[in-house]
Amino acid sequence: MRMVATFFGVGLLKPAPGTWGSLAALPVAYALLLIGGFWLLAISAFAVFFLGWIATKEVTKGKKDHDPSYVVIDEVVGQWIALFPVGYGAYMMQTSVEALWPGWITAFVLFRLFDITKPWLVGRADARNDALGVMMDDVFAGFFAALGVIALAALAHLVIM
Template identity: 60%
Template sequence: MIARILGTACFVGYMRPAPGTWGSLIALPWGWALHQLGGFPLLAAATAIYFVAAWWATAQMTSGGGDHDPSEIVADEVVGQWIALFPLSYAAWDRGLDILVMWPGWIAAFVLFRLFDIWKPWLVGWADRRGDALGVMLDDVIAGVFAAIGVLALAALAHGILIG
């Protein structure tokens, strides 16, 4: 039961349609709450801890089954979405800002993460093709890193760092 709670992100993975999108959506308020409680350090630590717990849960939930990545497992989306929020959390924590003033970055983090998670370019697809619990987790971690890089690039463009 613990594996199911962790793997489905408190049963969010059973929401239909598009459970992965629901998992990414629920990660946003949870990420905000973690940031509010402890800034970037807490969000980063929670991401690492949940990664390990979700990897274990995914292995438990897929053991002996034919599907290495059942749609109800959305803990990987939570981890990836939190990684996509890292640039926002770090900037807000470092500068003492309210993280919600960067709302365009939140939208970019969500859209870019979902794009990379669904499209599965390059390393994201490589991880997904592993066919094991670690691959389930890693494809979303890599999608989250790609989304975070995209958030940084868009912020640089928006703030005139790259143009001007």
């Protein structure tokens, strides 16, 4: 379970293991989008959420720290959620995911911003001090980042048109 929680050891990288986890999520998301498109990314995020919840519960069992920095599977799930608009946009426009490269950058930056600052529901989930809270704070951060990607894409399209 430690391999899952650390996303195959990525969480052991220093400094800023959460950022490394988010970065490591990007090429995996890219591969998922190439192999099966948006729906494979969405299904994978859902499945990895539950696997990550179990792994986080297992590696933190009996420990005081409910969210050790080496647990980055939550960042992987949150980053994938932040990329949903990119994957869905490519699917709907029938274009390559590479063509939406600004969305990749925006999703990464916004996800890290929301994950670090923990506004509103992100912070409330983190305050649970349990494995579900560890996973949910990144789900909310990913959701807010996805909304930001959508809003900024809409703004960019208005300016370009």
